[in-house]
Amino acid sequence: MSKPKKIPTFFWEYRNRRPDDIDLADYRLEVAGAVEHPFIASLEELAERVPRVEVRRRFYCVNGWSLEALWSGYRVADLLAAVAPRDGFDYLRVTSVGGYEDTSPIQRLIGGDALLATHMDGEPLSVERGKPMRILLFDMYQFKGVKAVKRIEVVADYRPGFWEKVGYSEEMIEIQPYPHFAIDLGEERMPEIDKLANAEPMERSARARRKQS
Numbered sequence: 631m632s633k634p635k636k637i638p639t640f641f642w643e644y645r646n647r648r649p650d651d652i653d654l655a656d657y658r659l660e661v662a663g664a665v666e667h668p669f670i671a672s673l674e675e676l677a678e679r680v681p682r683v684e685v686r687r688r689f690y691c692v693n694g695w696s697l698e699a700l701w702s703g704y705r706v707a708d709l710l711a712a713v714a715p716r717d718g719f720d721y722l723r724v725t726s727v728g729g730y731e732d733t734s735p736i737q738r739l740i741g742g743d744a745l746l747a748t749h750m751d752g753e754p755l756s757v758e759r760g761k762p763m764r765i766l767l768f769d770m771y772q773f774k775g776v777k778a779v780k781r782i783e784v785v786a787d788y789r790p791g792f793w794e795k796v797g798y799s800e801e802m803i804e805i806q807p808y809p810h811f812a813i814d815l816g817e818e819r820m821p822e823i824d825k826l827a828n829a830e831p832m833e834r835s836a837r838a839r840r841k842q843s
């Protein structure tokens with residue numbers, strides 16, 4: 631077996647210091663906004679409300695690398711089914727403990743099988759990886775996937791996320807069809823274009839819109 635490669639850690643809200651640790655006993659996830667059944671739940675209560683799933687999937691960073699692992703947690707689709715979003719509220723806004731935030735269209739998250747992951751390769755997420763839970767998007771660059779999730783809200787409107795402050799843009803959301811360095815394999819890998827194509831058509835990037843017109 632090759633030596634495990636170091637996974638780059640992105641936590642823009644903490645700049646160059648170690649991210650805040652989170653006491654799991656005190657932790658509560660808030661699922662709120664325009665939903666019929668909002669809740670605030672401990673990790674145990676969340677597991678009682680939403681079915682757990684396990685998936686082996688790869689995520690992609692816009693900086694040209696990717697990481698595949700066995701992730702477990704909750705499908706965003708199942709989480710939303712539990713709270714029942716109101717009609718006309720089509721976006722999900724996710725905020726981290728440290729204030730990193732992102733908004734995505736709900737239909738795209740469901741179509742792309744977005745996951746609220748609590749475990750990586752059978753272990754609870756470390757602080758670096760987004761303890762106690764992170765959103766994983768497999769069909770968009772991962773700056774759209776919030777680590778150390780604190781609050782999930784159903785909202786009416788889109789707005790650019792925290793990543794805009796660090797120089798990323800909406801034009802950079804779509805995974806590009808050139809090789810990315812697979813951290814887990816130690817080699818260059820093409821994105822899984824077949825899996826990307828399974829995503830529902832949604833809000834396209836400005837670049838994709840320009841190409842179309």
Ligand SMILES: Nc1nc2c(c(=O)[nH]1)N[C@H]1C(S)=C(S)[C@@H](COP(=O)(O)O)O[C@H]1N2
Binds near residue numbers: 637690759772773
């Ligand atoms: N809270 C928070 N979540 C975040 C980020 C961040 O800075 N803060 N960076 C994103 C980016 S750009 C990527 S590529 C992945 C990186 O995940 P990793 O740190 O586990 O490698 O987390 C995403 N989620």
Ligand SMILES: [Mo]
Binds near residue numbers: 693
């Ligand atoms: Mo990233």
